[in-house]
Amino acid sequence: MIRPIRSLTILFVLSCSWAVSSFSQAQSISEAQVESILTGVSSEGLDSFANFLERVETLDLAISGGLTELESRMRGGEQLNLEQTLLLQRLLGLYARVRYADLAVDLLTQMVAIPTFNIEGVPQHENPQFHKLAALIERLSEEFGLQFRNIDDRVYEVSLGNGGELLGIHAHADVVPVNPQLWQLPDGSPLDPFEVTHVGDRMYGRGTEDDKNGIVVALLAMKIMQEEGIHLARQFKLLIDTTEETFGSAIPYYFERNPVPDYNIALDGGYPVVIAEKGYGTVMASFPARSAVGEGAVIIDLIGGLATNQIPATSSATLQSDRQDALVENLNAIGSVFASLNGSDFRIEALTQG
Numbered sequence: 001m002i003r004p005i006r007s008l009t010i011l012f013v014l015s016c017s018w019a020v021s022s023f024s025q026a027q028s029i030s031e032a033q034v035e036s037i038l039t040g041v042s043s044e045g046l047d048s049f050a051n052f053l054e055r056v057e058t059l060d061l062a063i064s065g066g067l068t069e070l071e072s073r074m075r076g077g078e079q080l081n082l083e084q085t086l087l088l089q090r091l092l093g094l095y096a097r098v099r100y101a102d103l104a105v106d107l108l109t110q111m112v113a114i115p116t117f118n119i120e121g122v123p124q125h126e127n128p129q130f131h132k133l134a135a136l137i138e139r140l141s142e143e144f145g146l147q148f149r150n151i152d153d154r155v156y157e158v159s160l161g162n163g164g165e166l167l168g169i170h171a172h173a174d175v176v177p178v179n180p181q182l183w184q185l186p187d188g189s190p191l192d193p194f195e196v197t198h199v200g201d202r203m204y205g206r207g208t209e210d211d212k213n214g215i216v217v218a219l220l221a222m223k224i225m226q227e228e229g230i231h232l233a234r235q236f237k238l239l240i241d242t243t244e245e246t247f248g249s250a251i252p253y254y255f256e257r258n259p260v261p262d263y264n265i266a267l268d269g270g271y272p273v274v275i276a277e278k279g280y281g282t283v284m285a286s287f288p289a290r291s292a293v294g295e296g297a298v299i300i301d302l303i304g305g306l307a308t309n310q311i312p313a314t315s316s317a318t319l320q321s322d323r324q325d326a327l328v329e330n331l332n333a334i335g336s337v338f339a340s341l342n343g344s345d346f347r348i349e350a351l352t353q354g
Contacts, residue, residue: 029090033061037091043098049228052095063087077231092224100220105203107219109196110136111212112205116242117177118307124174124242124250125153133173137215137240144223151257154250156240160222165234168261170251171214171268172244175207177306182313214267215240237261244268245309282308297321324352 029037041055053067070084080088114133124130130153137156141148147159156173178193183204191197196205207213218238225232243250266274297319305312321327328350335348 029063029087029094033063034090034094036061037094038098041098043102046099049092049095049224052098053091056091067091075229075231092228096220096224100224104216104220105196107140107216108203108208108213109205111173111215112196112207113194115194116174116207118174118246124246130173130242137219140219144219145226146219146222151254154242155254156242157254157258158219158222158238158240159236160226161232161235163235164232165263166259166261167234167236168264169218169236169238170241170264170266171218171238172211172241173215174242174245175210175212176245176310178206179306179313211244211268217267234262245307297327318353328352 036059037056040059041052046052046055050068050071053071056063057067067087070080070088074080074088111133114129114136116127116129116133118124119127134150134153134156137158138148138150141158149157149159151157180193183191183193185191185199191204193206196203196208215238222236222238224230225236239251239254241248241250264275268274298321299317300320301318302316304315319327331348331350335350339347
């Protein structure tokens with residue numbers, strides 16, 4: 001399930017001057033209270049956090065008393081205790097969900113529609129699809145009252161605040177390639193990888209989760225902090241990488257020309273906070289070609305995904321044998337047992353060709 005708006009709260013915690021302790025130290029609102037707020041507060045006519053709190057106070061919740069007063073004290077820069085701080089942080093995240101959920105989905109849809117995958121032989125910074133996405137992010141930054149810089153089409157920087165420590169929020173604009181023939185629902189219905197499709201409580205589309213939702217979440221968090229006039233303890237920079245899925249050269253290029261933030265989190269994994277991206281190594285093996293000898297099957301072809309860092313939807317191996325029927329029967333039996341012992345959320349199927 002893709003719910004990009006849910007991760008806004010952690011950005012508020014890290015950025016606000018009134019965040020006095022760890023987000024995980026206390027739970028100020030129960031799940032039942034969250035559900036009551038989301039169902040009981042309408043987005044219609046909702047124009048500010050203060051207005052949102054006024055509506056929450058009309059609900060029959062144990063947390064409702066004195067919220068607008070707390071918000072006024074927060075806005076004035078008054079130090080709040082831990083419980084009050086966490087309460088306002090959670091409510092600010094819920095306000096974002098109520099007011100901007102539809103906008104979040106719309107922005108994500110616009111970004112997914114731009115196919116920002118690597119084209120062989122074309123550097124990312126010369127790919128016109130990335131230029132198109134950069135123009136969209138620049139326009140949104142201007143509309144949200146944020147500062148935008150395009151660092152040589154390698155990294156797109158969106159800034160909020162001035163002075164103090166620097167908090168870097170990392171997301172990436174590139175996606176892995178797609179095989180359109182494999183984009184279909186279990187019932188066989190085809191999907192367009194670059195058009196967000198809603199099915200129940202899920203959204204399908206390349207980049208909905210990895211990682212254009214991270215861009216949307218950060219932009220909306222910054223927008224809300226800007227329009228609410230929230231006091232920031234540190235400067236906030238969203239750094240949008242264009243090479244995370246390929247060579248990883250864009251962020252080093254940026255840091256060679258710009259200061260490294262004092263703190264960094266990546267909106268590209270599990271929440272609440274990820275502080276590093278994973279790495280991987282590649283082992284290449286070469287073997288001399290030789291003629292097959294003896295009995296058995298010979299592997300003549302292997303096909304996986306379209307990128308080295310991609311978990312493919314399907315993989316296939318082509319084997320050559322003079323006993324095809326027996327080989328297919330044996331592989332299907334072994335594959336069925338293997339799948340049942342390893343989650344049963346995939347299948348292994350052998351077929352005869354020719």
